[in-house]
Amino acid sequence: MTGGTVLELGEAGVGGVAVLSGGAVVATLHLSPWRTSATAVVAGRDWVYGARRRELTGRLAAEPAGTARLRAWPTSWWRSRWAVALDGTVLEVQHAAKGPGARRFLSGGRIVAASGRTGGRPALPTLHAADGVPLDHQVFLLWVGMVLDRRSGSSADGGGGEFGDDGGGDGGGGGD
16 A cells, blocks of 8 residues: 555653654543543543454444444454444454454455564554544544453563453443
8 A cells, every 4th residue: 555644653641642753642531441442632522442242332422322334343253353444334243364464444445554563562452444444443443452452462572362342431332
């Protein structure tokens, strides 16, 4: 994929984890270390990410609980296949051959985004998105990749963790 935007996770700080593009902070993630949930501030908009009924969801914080603009769900548990819906546009998630954390997000066979890792220590998550993919969607895809990495035990810190209903909090819902 040529062109587009590259996001990379910065180091954690007091205000959360910075999401960088070209060295500039474009969003901030506040990750929960014990649950599959997070909040994000993207271009001044507050988002709520979570897990509910085997789905990962995202909604604007101002929207009612139980709604979801952004969703990810497994299409095959046995083969670790997933799909993502971004405001109604459905993407297929495929593993890329590059190694842990490497995924491609496709729409109609065309790569819309690809995730990976930085070369440093620790290796931090990255996302390369095609032109036209809204920043809100890019940050959600970056977070989804992080959750799937944690689930598979391939996160940078080596920690595993099971994905599922986090048992509390809102999590954003599962509606269309």
